[in-house]
Every structure is written in C-alpha cells, then in structure tokens.
Amino acid sequence: MPNHHLTAEQIRDLRALAGTIIPPGPTYGVPGADDELIFKDILGSLERDHDDICRALAHLATLADGAFADLGPERRTEVAAAFRETGGAPLAALVRVVLLCYYRDDRVMRSLGQEPRAPFPKGHVVEQGDWSLLDPVRARPRMYRVVE
Amino acid sequence: MHDKVDVLIIGSGASGAAVAWSLADTRMRILCLEQGDWVKPTDYPSNGRDWEARLFSDFAVSPNRRARPTDYPINDANSPIKVVNFNGVGGSTIMYTAHFPRMHPSDFKVRTLDGVADDWPIDYATLEPYFAENDRMMGVSGLAGDPAYPPKQPPMPPLPLGKSGTRFGTAMNRLGWHWWPSDSTIATTDYEGRARCINLGHCTPGCAQGAKASTDITYWPHAIRAGVELRTLCRVREITTDEHRMASGVVYYDAEGQEQFQPAEVVILACNGVGTPRLMLNSVSARFPNGIANSSGLVGKNLMFHPYALTYGYVDEPLDGNHGPPLCLWSQEFYETDPQRDFVRGYTFQFGRGVGAIMEAIVSTNAGRLPWGEDHHRVYRKLLNHRIGLSAICEDLPEEHNRVTLDPVLKDSSGIPAPKLDYTISANSLKMMDHGIARAKEILTAAGAGNIAVESPILNGGWHLLGTARMGTDPERSVVNEWGRCHDVKNLFIVDGSIWVTSGGVNPTSTIQALALYIADSIKQRLANLFD
Numbered sequence: 001m002p003n004h005h006l007t008a009e010q011i012r013d014l015r016a017l018a019g020t021i022i023p024p025g026p027t028y029g030v031p032g033a034d035d036e037l038i039f040k041d042i043l044g045s046l047e048r049d050h051d052d053i054c055r056a057l058a059h060l061a062t063l064a065d066g067a068f069a070d071l072g073p074e075r076r077t078e079v080a081a082a083f084r085e086t087g088g089a090p091l092a093a094l095v096r097v098v099l100l101c102y103y104r105d106d107r108v109m110r111s112l113g114q115e116p117r118a119p120f121p122k123g124h125v126v127e128q129g130d131w132s133l134l135d136p137v138r139a140r141p142r143m144y145r146v147v148e
Numbered sequence: 149m150h151d152k153v154d155v156l157i158i159g160s161g162a163s164g165a166a167v168a169w170s171l172a173d174t175r176m177r178i179l180c181l182e183q184g185d186w187v188k189p190t191d192y193p194s195n196g197r198d199w200e201a202r203l204f205s206d207f208a209v210s211p212n213r214r215a216r217p218t219d220y221p222i223n224d225a226n227s228p229i230k231v232v233n234f235n236g237v238g239g240s241t242i243m244y245t246a247h248f249p250r251m252h253p254s255d256f257k258v259r260t261l262d263g264v265a266d267d268w269p270i271d272y273a274t275l276e277p278y279f280a281e282n283d284r285m286m287g288v289s290g291l292a293g294d295p296a297y298p299p300k301q302p303p304m305p306p307l308p309l310g311k312s313g314t315r316f317g318t319a320m321n322r323l324g325w326h327w328w329p330s331d332s333t334i335a336t337t338d339y340e341g342r343a344r345c346i347n348l349g350h351c352t353p354g355c356a357q358g359a360k361a362s363t364d365i366t367y368w369p370h371a372i373r374a375g376v377e378l379r380t381l382c383r384v385r386e387i388t389t390d391e392h393r394m395a396s397g398v399v400y401y402d403a404e405g406q407e408q409f410q411p412a413e414v415v416i417l418a419c420n421g422v423g424t425p426r427l428m429l430n431s432v433s434a435r436f437p438n439g440i441a442n443s444s445g446l447v448g449k450n451l452m453f454h455p456y457a458l459t460y461g462y463v464d465e466p467l468d469g470n471h472g473p474p475l476c477l478w479s480q481e482f483y484e485t486d487p488q489r490d491f492v493r494g495y496t497f498q499f500g501r502g503v504g505a506i507m508e509a510i511v512s513t514n515a516g517r518l519p520w521g522e523d524h525h526r527v528y529r530k531l532l533n534h535r536i537g538l539s540a541i542c543e544d545l546p547e548e549h550n551r552v553t554l555d556p557v558l559k560d561s562s563g564i565p566a567p568k569l570d571y572t573i574s575a576n577s578l579k580m581m582d583h584g585i586a587r588a589k590e591i592l593t594a595a596g597a598g599n600i601a602v603e604s605p606i607l608n609g610g611w612h613l614l615g616t617a618r619m620g621t622d623p624e625r626s627v628v629n630e631w632g633r634c635h636d637v638k639n640l641f642i643v644d645g646s647i648w649v650t651s652g653g654v655n656p657t658s659t660i661q662a663l664a665l666y667i668a669d670s671i672k673q674r675l676a677n678l679f680d
Contacts (some may be wrong), residue, residue: 007291020520020521021520021521021524021590022520022524022525023521023524025522025524025525027525027526028525028529030525039419045201047205048204048205048213048215075522080520081523084520095510095513096204096510099201099506099509099510099513100506100509101201101488102509103200103506103509104197104198104201104506105198105503109505110533112529114505116197117197118194118195118196118197118199118229119194119199119348119349119350119356120192120194120195120348120356120357121346121356121357121664122346122359123345123346123347124346124347124348124349124392124471125347125471126308126310126347126468126471126472127308127309127310127314128308128309128315128381129308129309129310129314129317129522130309130314131309131632133309133314133317133318133321133329134291134317134329136321136324137295137320137321137326137327137328138295140294140295140326141295142619143295143296143326143480143483143484144253144254144295144297144298144480144483144484144630145252145253145254145261145484146253147251147253147254147256147257147261147271147272147320148258
C-alpha cells in the first residue's frame with residue numbers, strides 16, 4: 001500500500017465517498033470508484049492534494065457526526081448532498097483525485113470506447129476535412145486595417 | 149568568479165533562445181543562464197497512461213501547483229487570472245498550445261487609430277521580415293490567403309479540420325463570419341529534424357513526438373552548435389552595476405545552490421513579463437534604489453494578460469475529443485475596433501477541438517453537470533467527446549495599477565523575493581468579453597450545440613505576461629527604447645513580453661520572438677557604438 005498518510009478511519013470514509021460519487025454501473029459493466037484497484041490508485045495519487053483531502057474528510061466526518069462509512073444508504077446520500085454543497089476547495093481536490101483515477105482505469109476506458117493506452121507513440125487519426133468550406137472566406141475582401 | 153562574457157542572456161524561453169541564436173553569428177562569447185533544466189521528450193506526459201493526471205501534478209500549468217524545484221512561487225491571490233508558465237530550457241514554449249497568430253498592423257498604432265493607450269515606437273512592417281524568419285525557425289503550419297492579415301506564407305500546410313473544425317467552419321459560413329485555419333507551430337510535415345504531428349492530442353504540456361515547436365528543439369540546437377553556452381539550473385538573484393551605471397553582471401545560484409558571480413559586457417533579460425520585472429525590482433542598489441533601470445517608475449506596471457472568455461456546448465454526435473492539436477482555427481471577425489460597439493479594440497476567437505476523459509469529468513463535475521450517484525454514468529456518456537468550444541482572447545489595455553511588485557514575505561527556494569500581482573479586468577475588457585460570449589453562443593447554436601456553458605475569465609488563463617517594462621522613446625514613460633535597450637542602463641536589454649506597449653488580441657509568442665530577432669539585429673547593426 002502506498003504511503004498516503006491517512007488513518008484507517010479516513011481510508012474507510014474516503015472509499016465510501018468514492019463509491020457514493022461513482023457507484024458501479026452494471027448497465028455499462030463498469031466498477032465503482034470504490035473498486036479495489038481504482039481505490040488503490042486513488043490512495044497512491046493524493047500527493048499535492050493530501051492536505052486538502054484530509055480537510056475534506058474532516059468536514060465529511062463532521063457532517064456525518066461520525067464515520068461516513070458507517071451510515072446507512074439513505075443517510076449517506078443526505079450527507080453526501082450536504083457535503084457537495086459545502087465542501088469547497090478541499091472537496092474539489094478530493095473529487096478531482098477520484099475522477100482522475102477512475103477515468104484511467106482500463107475497464108472504464110474500454111466501456112467508453114476508448115483505447116486504454118498512452119497517446120504516444122500510436123497517436124490518433126483526425127480527418128483532414130473539406131477545405132472547400134473556406135471558399136466563402138477566401139472570397140472576402142481584406143479585413144485588416146492598413147496603417148500608414 | 150567566472151570569466152567575463154560578451155553577452156549574458158537570462159532565460160532560455162521563446163525570446164531568449166531567439167536572441168541567442170541570432171547573436172551567435174557575431175562570434176561573441178554568449179552565455180545563457182536558465183533556472184530550469186532540459187526536459188527530455190520521454191518525460192512528457194503523453195508517454196504514459198497518467199498523461200491527463202499529470203496536468204495536476206508535475207506538468208500543471210500553474211507554477212504554484214506544479215511547484216517543481218525549478219519553479220518560483222507567484223502570489224497571484226489578488227488577480228482573477230492566475231499565471232501560467234514553465235521553467236526549463238524552452239521556457240513556456242514547453243507549456244503552450246502552439247497557437248501562433250501574429251499581431252496585426254493596427255495593433256502597433258492604437259493611439260493613432262483608436263485614441264487609447266500608446267502607439268508602439270515600431271510597426272508591423274518593421275517586424276515583418278522577423279516574423280517570416282521566426283516562422284521558418286519555429287516551423288509554422290498554416291494557410292496563405294487569410295484576409296485578416298497582410299500576405300504571409302507559412303512553411304507547412306495547416307492542421308486538419310477534423311469533425312469539430314468542420315462543424316465550426318460550417319457554422320461560421322452560415323453566420324457569414326470570418327474563420328481561418330490557425331497558424332500553429334505544430335509540424336504537419338517532417339520539418340528540420342522534427343517528426344510530423346500524429347495527433348497525440350495532449351500538446352500543451354510538451355510533445356513526446358517532437359512535432360510541437362519549443363525552443364529547446366528549434367533555436368537552441370542551432371545556437372549551441374554556433375558556440376552559445378547554455379548553463380541550466382542557474383537562478384539569477386540580481387543584476388549588478390558599476391560606477392558608470394552600467395550592468396556589470398549577475399549574481400546567481402548554481403545547481404548546487406552556491407552563489408556565483410557572472411560578469412558580462414551586455415545583459416539581456418528574457419524572463420517573461422513577470423520574471424523580468426521581478427528580477428529588475430530585486431536588483432536594488434544605491435545607484436538604483438527603486439530597482440535597476442526604473443527611473444520611470446514603470447518597471448512592473450501596466451501588466452497585461454489577455455482575459456479569456458470560454459464558451460462551450462455539447463452536440464449530439466461524438467467529435468474529435470482530445471484527439472489532435474487542441475486549437476486549429478481562429479476568427480478575426482471581431483478583431484478591429486468597431487465604433488458601433490461599446491468597447492474599443494477587439495478579440496480573436498480560437499476554436500477548441502475537445503478535452504480528454506478526465507478533464508471532461510472534472511470540469512463537468514465542478515460545473516454541476518455531472519451528478520454523483522447512479523446517474524453519473526449515463527450523463528457522462530452524453531458529455532464525453534461531445535464538447536465543442538471557443539475562447540475570445542481579449543485585448544487588454546495597459547493600466548498602471550495592474551502590476552508586478554515584490555512580495556514582502558513569499559520567497560523562492562533560493563530565498564529570492566517572489567513576485568506579487570495586483571490585477572483587475574478593466575471595464576473595456578469586461579464589455580469585450582461579454583460581446584465575445586454573446587457571439588460565441590450564436591456560433592455554438594449555429595453549430596448545433598446545446599447545454600452551453602461559460603467560463604469567463606478562464607481562471608488559469610494567465611499565459612500571456614506582457615507590458616511590465618514597456619518600450620518607448622520617452623524615458624519618463626517607458627523602460628526600454630525602440631530597440632529594446634534600457635533608457636537608464638545602456639548595456640541592459642529586454643527582449644521578452646515585458647516590453648509590449650499594448651497587448652493586441654492574439655497569442656503573443658510569434659510577436660515576442662519576432663521582436664527578439666529584431667532587437668538582436670538592432671544590436672548587431674550597432675555593435676561599434678552600442679552604448680552611445
């Protein structure tokens with residue numbers, strides 16, 4: 001496990017919150033953000049956002065009046081909604097880490113029709129397009145102001 | 149102490165590289181000090197699976213977020229636009245979109261034409277040969293015949309239109325408005341040792357393919373082969389002066405953090421519109437108590453960004469997403485002053501291709517479009533690769549209260565006082581941005597987009613750092629003369645965006661480099677009496 005410097009309670013809450021933000025999507029055959037592999041990636045990716053995430057989790061615990069992970073589904077949804085309203089910059093940092101790990105998971109990428117690979121060296125194909133579209137613009141008179 | 153050099157350039161980015169290359173043919177001893185290091189193509193994010201995530205870590209656009217040892221912090225809390233830069237060989241040409249429009253002829257004569265700000269002491273015609281030379285050196289793709297510009301001939305064909313470009317072009321034709329393939333420093337053919345673009349799509353934080361021009365792979369190899377020395381990981385603290393009120397050299401910290409003194413006959417600043425005034429204001433002495441070459445009091449003042457107004461929407465079919473260079477078209481329909489509008493000057497539209505999976509998720513979550521919970525997956529699939537957007541790059545006029553000063557507390561890792569920005573967007577710029585947003589909505593609607601959203605100004609949009617050591621013929625109203633020499637210190641030159649008098653409404657790198665080449669030529673023509 002990476003050296004993320006979170007307590008066991010913080011990890012439980014973070015995982016529960018990640019699964020609340022992005023639950024599994026059986027319709028699309030995708031895991032939730034609390035999936036074991038994805039969550040391991042999240043814990044290993046806190047780096048610059050570590051302090052903000054700790055602040056966010058502290059706020060979450062306050063809203064939950066205890067461990068968010070221990071709440072029942074209905075109460076968890078209510079607390080998450082309140083958290084989204086009041087979390088501010090620390091929450092934005094937390095959500096960013098969840099999203100940037102979720103949307104690079106191979107299973108998620110494939111479900112979106114994306115190749116799970118780096119851009120280099122294969123690159124991508126972009127169609128050249130029809131340059132005759134420019135003909136009306138080519139026919140325009142000079143637009144810039146002449147300066148003596 | 150090191151041996152004295154003839155020319156000492158501080159900064160190896162867009163302008164520092166150009167001036168080094170141009171001066172190399174004089175056979176003078178030329179040294180460039182760069183606070184960053186070389187960046188290897190294999191280091192660029194597009195090599196790895198974490199390519200998008202690194203935009204939030206070691207390739208973040210903000211130096212405050214990136215916080216590499218080679219970066220310096222910037223206090224931009226009192227600015228609605230945050231600074232974007234990169235410190236390394238190539239400077240911010242490592243971290244730019246490669247969009248490469250020139251200034252227009254009218255941009256140099258805004259006082260004469262529109263009664264605002266000041267005219268430049270030079271004009272488009274003076275710079276034209278340097279624009280062309282720079283296009284050749286950087287390797288520009290584009291298309292001749294744009295009615296918005298005097299004739300020019302980019303050396304490579306334009307970037308592909310793609311699905312988004314076709315949509316935009318069709319929409320602009322429907323509205324009867326100008327559009328044109330952008331000049332770009334992304335190679336569309338193999339060019340001078342650079343491989344052609346293969347549409348990695350993640351161009352801004354460096355190109356692993358080497359198709360995007362950054363000065364580490366364009367000017368610098370030529371300059372170094374011609375004998376210029378480039379010393380990296382050297383952070384300059386101050387410029388020193390002698391009893392003749394001439395620059396005598398610089399004090400810098402080397403890669404080991406050791407203080408060094410480098411004497412020089414001529415010092416050239418190429419540190420951008422924030423780094424240059426920071427260094428000048430840090431160069432305080434009994435001779436120059438307010439900072440070097442600052443008798444006008446204008447060093448650091450008149451900071452100009454280009455406020456960006458981004459408008460985007462979503463269409464009902466998948467487009468190019470992040471595949472391909474992000475910018476491929478511009479419009480100058482609203483560039484020149486129109487007395488029917490409630491603002492002077494104007495803006496460029498730059499058309500964007502799309503964003504990657506992570507960026508879409510983050511931006512849409514922040515905007516409240518993308519829900520948490522069960523519906524997340526359904527909504528996301530309607531957003532990914534369906535985005536189409538454009539930005540108005542608005543001309544920012546100079547105002548002295550927009551400024552760079554030294555932060556009384558914040559320092560970099562070498563203990564050098566950091567820059568502090570105080571900046572507000574003017575009423576004229578705000579009206580211009582509103583106009584751009586309204587027109588952009590018309591364009592997006594014509595392109596079939598809905599769910600339209602606005603980000604104005606783009607928060608992390610301070611790419612263009614201009615105006616903080618302005619050029620002019622009057623020493624009381626400018627810092628450098630019409631060929632880049634400081635009025636107060638006759639062997640001190642500035643070649644970066646600091647010297648801009650007004651900002652135009654275009655990405656500035658092309659004009660910054662043309663100016664640097666022009667100043668280098670001016671120096672070469674005056675070598676016999678350079679300090680007169």
